Amino acid sequence: MSDSEPTSVKDILIEMKTLSEICVDLAFASLLYSDKLVARQVLVLEEKIDSLYRNLLDRLSVSIKSLNQAEELRIYYIIGEANNLISDSAADMASLVLMDINIEDEIKLVQQHMDQLVDLVELKESSPLCGASELTADLHDLIGIDVAAIIRPTEGLLMDYDEIMKSGDFLIFRGPLESVNQFIELANGNIESVERAREIIITNEGSHKKEKLKYHQDLLVTMKESAELVVDLAYLYALEDLPEVKTLIIQTEDKVDKLQFEIIQEVLRLYKQDLIGEKTLLAYLRMADSFEEIADAAIKIAFDVTMRHKPYAILEEVVDDSSESLDSFTVTKDSPYVGLSVKEAEQTDDFFQILAVMKKGKYFFFPKDEEKINVGDSLLIKEYSSPEDE
Numbered sequence: 551m552s553d554s555e556p557t558s559v560k561d562i563l564i565e566m567k568t569l570s571e572i573c574v575d576l577a578f579a580s581l582l583y584s585d586k587l588v589a590r591q592v593l594v595l596e597e598k599i600d601s602l603y604r605n606l607l608d609r610l611s612v613s614i615k616s617l618n619q620a621e622e623l624r625i626y627y628i629i630g631e632a633n634n635l636i637s638d639s640a641a642d643m644a645s646l647v648l649m650d651i652n653i654e655d656e657i658k659l660v661q662q663h664m665d666q667l668v669d670l671v672e673l674k675e676s677s678p679l680c681g682a683s684e685l686t687a688d689l690h691d692l693i694g695i696d697v698a699a700i701i702r703p704t705e706g707l708l709m710d711y712d713e714i715m716k717s718g719d720f721l722i723f724r725g726p727l728e729s730v731n732q733f734i735e736l737a738n739g740n741i742e743s744v745e746r747a748r749e750i751i752i753t754n755e756g757s758h759k760k761e762k763l764k765y766h767q768d769l770l771v772t773m774k775e776s777a778e779l780v781v782d783l784a785y786l787y788a789l790e791d792l793p794e795v796k797t798l799i800i801q802t803e804d805k806v807d808k809l810q811f812e813i814i815q816e817v818l819r820l821y822k823q824d825l826i827g828e829k830t831l832l833a834y835l836r837m838a839d840s841f842e843e844i845a846d847a848a849i850k851i852a853f854d855v856t857m858r859h860k861p862y863a864i865l866e867e868v869v870d871d872s873s874e875s876l877d878s879f880t881v882t883k884d885s886p887y888v889g890l891s892v893k894e895a896e897q898t899d900d901f902f903q904i905l906a907v908m909k910k911g912k913y914f915f916f917p918k919d920e921e922k923i924n925v926g927d928s929l930l931i932k933e934y935s936s937p938e939d940e
Contacts, residue, residue, distance in 0.1 A: 555601065555602060555605050556602075556605075558609075559606065559609055559610065559613075559626055560867055560868060562602050562605055562606045562609070562630075563606070563626060563629055563630065563633075563868045564867075564868050565602055565709070566599055566602050566603065566606070566629075566630060566633040566634070567629075567633055567868060567869075568698070568699075568709070569595050569598060569599050569602075569633075569637065569699075570599060570633040570634075570636040570637045570640070571636075571781075572595060572668060572698050572699065572722055573592055573595050573596060573599070573636070573637045573640035573641070574636060574639070574640045574778070574840075574844065575666075575667070575668030575724070576588055576591060576592045576595070576640070576644070576668055576669075576670060576722065577589070577592045577640040577641070577643035577644040577840070578643065578668075578774065578837070579667065579668060579669050579670070580592060580643070580644045580647045581643060581644075581646065581647060581653065581657075581833055581837065582657060582658050582660065582661055583658070584647055584653065585647065585670075586647055586648060587670065587672075587720075588644070588647075588669070588670045589644040589645070589647035589648050590644075590648065591670055591701060591720065591722070592640055592641055592643075592644035593641055593644060593645070593648075594701070595637065595707075596637045596638065596640065596641040598707060599633065599634055599637040600634065600637075602630075603630050603631070603633075603634045606626065606627075606630040607627070607630070610623050610626055610627060624854075625788075625854075628850055628851065628854045629851055629868070631850065632847040632848065632850045632851045633847075635843065635844075635846075635847040635850075636781070636843075636844050636847050638843075639839075639840040639841075639843040639844050639847075640840065642836060642839075642840055643836055643837055643840045646832065646833055646836050651829045651832055651833055653827075653829055653830040653833045656764070656767070656826075656830075657767065657770075657830065657833070657834075659761050659763060659767060660763070660767050660770060660771055661727060663763060663767075663768075663771050664727070664771065664774075665726070665896070665903045666724055666725065666726065666903055667724065667725065667726070667727055667730045668698070668722065668723070668724045669722075669723060669730055669734070670701075670720055670721065670722050670723075671720070671721055671723070671733070671734050671737040671738070672718065672719070672720050672721075672737070673715055673716065673717055673718065673719045673720075673721055673737050674717065674737065674738050674739045675717040675739070676738075676739030677717070677736060677737050677738065677739045678736065678739070678741075678742060678743050678744070679715050679736055679737060679744075680715060680716060680717050681714060681715070681716075682714065682715060683711065683712045683713055683714050683715065684696070684697040684711050684712075684713075684715075685711050685712050686712075687744050688744060689733075689744060692744050692745065692747075692748045693725070693729045693732060693733065693744060693747050693748050693751060694725045694726055694729045694897075695723055695724070695725040695729050695730070695733045696723065696724045696725065697711075697715075697721050697722070697723045698722045698723060698724055699722040700713055700715065700719050700720070700721055700722070701719065701720040701722065702716065702718070702719050702720075703718065721737060726896075726897070728751050728754055729751060732747040732750055732751055733747065735747065765816060766813060766816040766817055766820060766834065769809055769812055769813045769816060770813060770834065770837060770838070772809060772916075773806060773809040773810065773813065773837075773838060773841045773842075774837075774841055775916060776802055776805050776806050776809065776841075776845070777806050777841040777842070777844045777845045777848075778844070779802055779905060779915065780799060780802050780803050780806065780844075780845045780848040780849070780852075781844065781845075781847075781848040781851070782876050782905065782932060783795055783798055783799045783802065783848075783852070783876075784799060784848040784849065784851040784852035785851060785869050785876065786876050787799060787852045788851055788852060789866055789869060796852070798913065799848075799849070799852050802845075802915075803845050803846075803848070803849055806841065806842055806845040807842065807845075809838075810838045810839070810841070810842045813834060813835075813838040814835065814838060817830075817831050817834040817835065818831070876905075876930065876931070876932055876933075877902075877930075877931055877933055878928060878929065878930045878931065879928065879929060879931075880926065880927070880928045881923055881924065881925055881926065881927045881928070881929065882925065883925050885925070886898065887923045887929070888923065888924065888925055889922065889923070889924075890922070890923050891919060891920050891921060891922055891923070892904050892907070892917045892918065892919055892920070892921045892923065893919035893920070895923055895929075902931040902932060902933045903931060903932040904917060904929055904930070904931055905930045905931060905932055906929070906930040907921060907923065907927055907928070907929060907930075908927065908928035908929075908930070909924075909927055913930070
């Protein structure tokens with residue numbers, strides 16, 4: 551998929567959902583690293599989403615032949631609007647970096663506590679990835695990295711898994727922290743092969759201890775994860791209309807609102823005591839505001855959609871075909887995950903993120919790494935699509 555826009559409502563929505571998710575994580579990364587290159591790409595993607603949204607509105611408008619059809623199509627207006635709002639919030643975060651709002655190194659510790667990171671790197675001529683695609687390099691299965699998109703200066707945005715990577719490409723990619731670090735080394739030509747990167751990841755596994763987060767850092771991580779969880783649950787509820795999911799959405803969105811208030815209180819206290827600088831204060835306030843706006847956008851998807859007609863075949867395809875999707879399953883006695891910890895299960899070749907473990911009918915969200923998985927547990931997971939899924 552090149553920079554030319556998709557021509558169907560389904561493909562437009564898939565691309566909007568994928569890009570809005572990328573935008574949020576890239577904007578967060580740009581603030582963590584004070585990286586103007588990443589921040590500029592967030593704004594490029596946000597403009598792309600704006601264009602997709604206009605395209606969506608045009609196509610839906612010419613499709614409406616009656617009031618009943620307008621009601622049926624309203625769902626797609628709502629999803630488009632919500633994803634546009636999410637990307638706008640991400641752009642607001644990234645714009646701080648372009649205004650030279652650099653923050654202290656202490657916030658960079660936050661990255662150690664994220665299950666998945668999204669970053670951007672330029673592919674060097676000396677990299678072994680040149681001339682390969684994500685599929686042929688086997689990046690997902692070997693090191694848990696997904697190349698979500700390629701920005702090629704001469705062609706624009708490319709999103710096909712079989713796209714050949716070239717020197718000078720900017721790769722937008724996702725993966726666990728150690729995998730992200732080694733992928734950057736691969737892209738820079740400092741590691742000779744993907745297989746060697748895998749060996750380094752396995753060798754380093756468990757060797758880096760996470761530094762304990764300060765209260766305000768922990769609040770930020772929890773708020774980001776909670777806002778993204780509301781988005782995931784919103785799509786799940788829009789498809790399946792489950793009462794327990796509705797309750798979780800309301801509770802989690804309320805939690806996001808409370809976390810925003812707590813972050814504001816805490817960083818203002820730290821600033822008044824000269825424990826953080828003015829620019830870091832502004833960054834925290836902007837991030838907290840953006841994550842709250844993202845949660846609000848998710849509420850539109852969840853509750854505006856489900857009061858309309860069902861089933862939504864296109865919506866199901868949008869969720870299934872985008873770069874992130876939710877799934878759930880019960881752990882049977884034959885499951886490969888029995889007896890593993892949450893972290894061990896996430897690091898299998900499936901490379902998913904466990905959002906919640908349900909034990910005895912009760913969900914435990916964001917379980918600890920050492921939490922054991924037992925027969926009869928239900929896992930709510932976020933899957934990151936790989937070439938094999940296509």
